[in-house]
Amino acid sequence: MFNCRRKSNGLCLSIFIVAAICSLSVSVKAQSETIDSTVVTDTNLVVAAPPTSVIASEYKYDDAEALELSWVPSIDDQLVDGLVLAYRVYRATNGGELEMIEELTPGNNNFTDHDLSGDSSYSYVVAAVTVSGEYSSNATAAISPEREWLNYEKKWLFLIALFITSAIMYFIRTARKKKLFVRKIAGLEAIDDAVGRATEMGRSILFIPGIQDMDDVQTLAGLTILGRIAGTIAEYDTKLFMPVSRSLVMTAARETIKASFQTAGRPDKYHDDIVTYVTDEQFGYVAHVDGIMVREKPATVFLLGAFFAESLILAETGNSIGAIQIAGTARPAQLPFFIAACDFTLIGEELFAASAYLSDEPRALGSLKGQDVGKALAMFVILIGVLATTIASAWHVEAMQTVVDTLSSVFSTK
Amino acid sequence: MSTRLKEMLVVAVMTVFFVIMYWGKVDGWMTGFQFSFGLSMTVVALIVVSLLVILYLTLQGKMIGRRVVFLYVGISVTLPFFMSLSQQIKISPEVQTLYDGIAELPPGSVVLSAFDYDPPSAPELQPMAESFFRYCFNNDLKVIVIGLWPQGPQQANMAIEKVMLDESIAAKNLQYGIDYVNLGFQTGNEFVIQRMGSDFKSMFPTDYSGTPYDELPLVKNVKNFSNIDYGFNFSAGYPGTVEWVQVAVDRYGLKMGAGNTAVQAPQCYPYIRSGQLIGILGGMNGAAEFELLTGTVGKGTKFMLSQSFAHMIVIAFIIIGNVAYFRGGRKRKL
Amino acid sequence: MEHFAIWVAAFLTMGIFSFLYKDNAWYKLCEAIFVGISAGYWFVTLFWDNIYGKFWVGKGDDSMLYIGAFLGLLMLMRLVPKIGWISRWPLAFIVGATAGFYLINYFSSNVMRQVEDTIMPLLGPDYSAGAYDIIGNIVIAVGTFSGLVYFFFSKEHKGAFGATAKVGIFFLMITFGASFGYTVMSRMSLLIGRLDFLFGDWLGMIK
Numbered sequence: 001m002f003n004c005r006r007k008s009n010g011l012c013l014s015i016f017i018v019a020a021i022c023s024l025s026v027s028v029k030a031q032s033e034t035i036d037s038t039v040v041t042d043t044n045l046v047v048a049a050p051p052t053s054v055i056a057s058e059y060k061y062d063d064a065e066a067l068e069l070s071w072v073p074s075i076d077d078q079l080v081d082g083l084v085l086a087y088r089v090y091r092a093t094n095g096g097e098l099e100m101i102e103e104l105t106p107g108n109n110n111f112t113d114h115d116l117s118g119d120s121s122y123s124y125v126v127a128a129v130t131v132s133g134e135y136s137s138n139a140t141a142a143i144s145p146e147r148e149w150l151n152y153e154k155k156w157l158f159l160i161a162l163f164i165t166s167a168i169m170y171f172i173r174t175a176r177k178k179k180l181f182v183r184k185i186a187g188l189e190a191i192d193d194a195v196g197r198a199t200e201m202g203r204s205i206l207f208i209p210g211i212q213d214m215d216d217v218q219t220l221a222g223l224t225i226l227g228r229i230a231g232t233i234a235e236y237d238t239k240l241f242m243p244v245s246r247s248l249v250m251t252a253a254r255e256t257i258k259a260s261f262q263t264a265g266r267p268d269k270y271h272d273d274i275v276t277y278v279t280d281e282q283f284g285y286v287a288h289v290d291g292i293m294v295r296e297k298p299a300t301v302f303l304l305g306a307f308f309a310e311s312l313i314l315a316e317t318g319n320s321i322g323a324i325q326i327a328g329t330a331r332p333a334q335l336p337f338f339i340a341a342c343d344f345t346l347i348g349e350e351l352f353a354a355s356a357y358l359s360d361e362p363r364a365l366g367s368l369k370g371q372d373v374g375k376a377l378a379m380f381v382i383l384i385g386v387l388a389t390t391i392a393s394a395w396h397v398e399a400m401q402t403v404v405d406t407l408s409s410v411f412s413t414k
Numbered sequence: 415m416s417t418r419l420k421e422m423l424v425v426a427v428m429t430v431f432f433v434i435m436y437w438g439k440v441d442g443w444m445t446g447f448q449f450s451f452g453l454s455m456t457v458v459a460l461i462v463v464s465l466l467v468i469l470y471l472t473l474q475g476k477m478i479g480r481r482v483v484f485l486y487v488g489i490s491v492t493l494p495f496f497m498s499l500s501q502q503i504k505i506s507p508e509v510q511t512l513y514d515g516i517a518e519l520p521p522g523s524v525v526l527s528a529f530d531y532d533p534p535s536a537p538e539l540q541p542m543a544e545s546f547f548r549y550c551f552n553n554d555l556k557v558i559v560i561g562l563w564p565q566g567p568q569q570a571n572m573a574i575e576k577v578m579l580d581e582s583i584a585a586k587n588l589q590y591g592i593d594y595v596n597l598g599f600q601t602g603n604e605f606v607i608q609r610m611g612s613d614f615k616s617m618f619p620t621d622y623s624g625t626p627y628d629e630l631p632l633v634k635n636v637k638n639f640s641n642i643d644y645g646f647n648f649s650a651g652y653p654g655t656v657e658w659v660q661v662a663v664d665r666y667g668l669k670m671g672a673g674n675t676a677v678q679a680p681q682c683y684p685y686i687r688s689g690q691l692i693g694i695l696g697g698m699n700g701a702a703e704f705e706l707l708t709g710t711v712g713k714g715t716k717f718m719l720s721q722s723f724a725h726m727i728v729i730a731f732i733i734i735g736n737v738a739y740f741r742g743g744r745k746r747k748l
Numbered sequence: 749m750e751h752f753a754i755w756v757a758a759f760l761t762m763g764i765f766s767f768l769y770k771d772n773a774w775y776k777l778c779e780a781i782f783v784g785i786s787a788g789y790w791f792v793t794l795f796w797d798n799i800y801g802k803f804w805v806g807k808g809d810d811s812m813l814y815i816g817a818f819l820g821l822l823m824l825m826r827l828v829p830k831i832g833w834i835s836r837w838p839l840a841f842i843v844g845a846t847a848g849f850y851l852i853n854y855f856s857s858n859v860m861r862q863v864e865d866t867i868m869p870l871l872g873p874d875y876s877a878g879a880y881d882i883i884g885n886i887v888i889a890v891g892t893f894s895g896l897v898y899f900f901f902s903k904e905h906k907g908a909f910g911a912t913a914k915v916g917i918f919f920l921m922i923t924f925g926a927s928f929g930y931t932v933m934s935r936m937s938l939l940i941g942r943l944d945f946l947f948g949d950w951l952g953m954i955k
Contacts, residue, residue: 063612066640114640154856161855182901212652214839215603215846248839251826281786283534287764287779294771308651309534309677312931320480333677336928339921347920349899372902378863379896385867386889393869404867411864424769428762439951447953484768491939495947495954537941538934564793599797604849619806660853664861676934680927688865690857697930698937717940724936 048076048084050135051109051126056143064118064147070110071137074128077106083130089113090125095142098125116145156410160377168370175362180369185354187326187344191225194300194324194343195232203299204239205229208289208314210305210329211282214248217352218330222305223249223256224355224364225328229302230260234269242275243292245285250277286310290317303327303342304351307334315341328354381407447496454497461490465730472738483731490727494719501719508686509703512671512693516644521554523643524636526668528658529559529566531650535675536569539648541701541714542673543573546646549708551583551593556632558642559596560618562606562653567598567622569648591621591630598622604657611666612638638666645670655682659690673700758950761942866892891919 051071059066069089077084084106090098091113102111116122121142127134174180198205207229209222226242233240240257244250253275261270278288290313293301301318303311303325311327311334318325319341327338328346338345346354349371356364385407392400438444449457465486468478519525527546531539550557559574561567574594577583588594597618600606609617614636615627628634635641645668649655655672659682662668669692674682676697685691695704698721701714763778807813819838826835870885871877877885897909898916905913948954 065612065637112640115635115637157852157856157860160860161851183904185901213842215842217847217850220843248842251835252839279783279787280790281782282532284782284786288783290767291771291776291779306652309675309934312935332923333681333927333931336924336931339924340928349901353901368901372900374859375896375900378859379893379900381863382866382889382893382896385863386870389867390870393873394871394875407867408864411860411867421772435951438953444951444953481769487936487939488943491936492943492947495943534938537944538937564790564797598801599793600802601794601798604853605845608849616806616810617802619809620801624801624805657853660857664853664857676930676937680923680930684862684865688861690861697933698940699933713944717937717944720940720943721933721936724939725933728932728936 046083046130046132048128048130048135049074050128050137051087052137054124054126054137054140056122056124056140058143058146059112061148061151061153062145064145065116066112066114067116067122067143067145068110068112069124069126069140071126073107073109074135076130077128082106084128085131086129088127088129088134090127090136092123092125092139092142094120095123098139103129118145118147120144156412160410164370164374164377167373168367170366171369171373172363172366175366175369180365182353182357182365182368185346185350185357187346188354188357190324190344191229191302191326191358192232194302194326195229195236195238197324198299199236199238201299204241204296205233205300205302206289206293206296206298206318206323207240207242207302208305209242209244209249209253210303210307211245211285211310212306213246214252216306218306219246219249221352221355222328223252224359224361225302225304226253227256227260228358230257231264234261234264234266237266237269240274241292241296241298243278243285243289244275245278245280245282247277250275282308282310286313289314293317293321293323297321298323301325303329303338304346305329307331307338312337312341318342381411448498449493449496451498454499457493457497461486461493461727465727465734469734469737472734473741475741477738478734486727486731487724490723491720494717494723497719499719501722503702503706503715503718505703505707506700508683508693509695509700509707510693511686512695513704513707515669515671515692516549516555516646519553519555519644522556524556524558524632524641525550526558526560526639526642526645527570528645528647528649529561529570530563530654531569531648531675532563532565533569535650537713537717538675538697538701539650539673540569540573541698541712542695542704543570543648544577544712545701545705545708545710545714546648546673547573547577548580548583548710551577551586551588554586557594558633558636559594559622560610561599562603562657563650564599564601566648567596570596571622591625592632595630595632596622597627597633603653604661607653607657607661608665610638611661614638639668640666642668647672649673649678650675651678654678655685655691655694659685663690671695673704676700754950758946761946765942862892887919890915891923895919 051074054069054071057068057070059068071087073087074084086106087104087108088100089102089104089111091101092098101113104111113122113124121144123142124140125136125138127136129135171180195205207226209219209226210216212219214220230240242253242257244253254272257274258267258270261267278285289310293314294317298321301314301323303314303318304327307314307329308331311329311331315325315327315337325342326344326346327342328351329335329338330348330351332348335345335347339347352364353368356368385404388400388403388407391397392404435444468482471478516525527543529543547557549555559567559570561570574596578588586593597614598621600617602609602617606617614633618627620626621630639645639662645658645662647655647658647670649658649672655674655678658668658670658672663670670690671693672682672691673695674697676699679694679696679700682691682694686694695701698714698717701712702718703714705712705714760778760781763774764782766772767775803813803817807817819841822838823835826832866889868885868889869877870882870889872881872885894912894916896916897912898905898920900913903909944954
């Protein structure tokens, strides 16, 4: 055992000095290893504990392109305000060099890293930044993002959609066996009357299926009604003309009219010029239709489909030439003009109901009934939900709160 | 008067009008034409009196023609251009929340702006677009432009060109490709938004002028909506705000605001209440409010007086029309 | 050149305005120019932006584009009457894909989300709502419910059900009225835009 007291003072001092120098050099070295590029000569050195428990985990329900990172913030961030200036997130791809990918404000404890590839592995380091430098955590274990095939957060959306779809399929099957009840829609009988009126007056009928393409269900509903009208028109031998703004609609409308004329036993009356393409440009189309409305003066105008700003211009021009106008659209913003300027208007879903009713097609009727099931469900949920939440919040009834929470979790898409 | 004579008279009046206008322009006497305050008030008073006369005539059973209504609307919109009157603009909550959403973005944030309109809707949406770019460029926000309508990106370029003339923005010496980029039009409506949710580049392999996506520094590292800090949709119909909300907001969580034509603004209001949109600029009124908040005076503010005058005329004719309707109805019953 | 373009634009704008008086040759000329140019513009835009700009340039990066191009070619089969029926396949693809896409979008954003947001305490949490908010909440809840009743087609509108449907149509009409007001505003803005062009850009009367 070394005892300074038994040796000379000089030797003791020498050993002390050597030991001190050694220990100092070791501590300096150790510090420079821990705090890379930190200014250590500054007497105002601001040291912070690094973030701990840094965990990189799989980001749920993505296409193998994201990972989630969480950590416990530096204890100094939690205790002292303003000491930690930021957190820097570093990422190493496939065991390579660390590169900074994000700087976050103090208080943050998670980060989602996007734009990754499922073929690579990633490891992360989070550093707390002070005025003096960075204090890094340990690196996380390497992890690769994985693709999930199903998003379980959307399970209620799926189940409710499945329920309504099943109802639609059930009613389509039923409609094939027996006639389904659909309430009378006001204005439907006016369609035949309007065709008859044009025939009596010896004038033409103008049909406008909106300005949208075949991917819009309103255009489809408009063409279904056209199919029904075209049959009557062929029987009465009335002139029909139909300018359209989409080439696909022109194709579909020609086929619809051709089929109707054939069914009515008047295929000779069909010719392609009944349906003409004008232009895709909204107001160019309107300028043309307005012009021919004034020149041809049709006795009846049908405006059935998806309409936008042109609705008022077309309905107003039709009104000014004294035509009977039957309109229908599911665009809420355009309905006011049709209601004001047309003789009959199919409001919103009535357009689809009318197309189902007139076509008498099991698929259309079944869809309509199936959708009614969905509406009944929505009505029930709104009624119960509003009553329950009002009672729960006013009188703090726990059972009601449970009902509200359940409904909210089912219908939540956030 | 025969129809032929009437038509010739109209042509003669139009010709004289054109000649006077051309002379005025060449001579310069009508540049910056402005009524004094007194004259402005006199004109307003004359219009009110003439409307009262029309109301009186209607009550007497003398109906006016539709062309008179057209004329009044035309006058009510035109005269305020030259009047020395101003109108106070009040900020509505949905415009305030929209502005607050943009104002909290730090410099360098990436903003995606979708231009889904064409020249016919420009009077309402172009002032919004201009103040939007003005704000973004002045506050160092990076802007990516796309369009789901063919003429949308062109409208964006026109707005950018205009705001670049501002001294404060010209001084910043903004670079195309670094500070802003126009990726052009893509057909496919909401399917484009859906694909952008996984990969922007697949929908826009090149920008407006054909430069490959990877050669544009601003978007080189933008893969999908997760790299976008804020979305702004200028919309005049379909595809537009409804589709952006349904796909970009609800599926991909994009924070979004919208500038709509007044026609479709009511359709988008439910999205504010449910938090799917942070705010809406509705029509020219919305544009004027946004201009006020961003501290600029553009066409939105300038034309609010015309808008208000026209509204008053429309209300007056709704009253006159209803008087005529009920008077006619009573007659029929008798 | 720009000067000339502005005069042409002014001539065309006034030609379209002339329709307000009556249909005439000037309007017919403007209409024909408008229809022709806009159809041409769409063709050129779709060709250069899509067929060239997106497909031709982007085909190397994304082989899926070939499928789109193939479906597009099938559409052109319509030009050959004998095999014209093939054009129904891409049409079926468009209608089917869009229906599936819409089902989820509309169902999630316009049904589920809106139903969820309609479930709210009418009196506010702990009676906290003021009279204005209570009325607002009642309007939203009753309006949504009665509107749904109106669009329910499986039951005749009679008795209490019919009365609720009447309330529904009442709410719809108020909505349409508000919407009408907004649209008038929109139309006026368009007119202002055109008149601004005539008096500002063309005649230079507006500073």
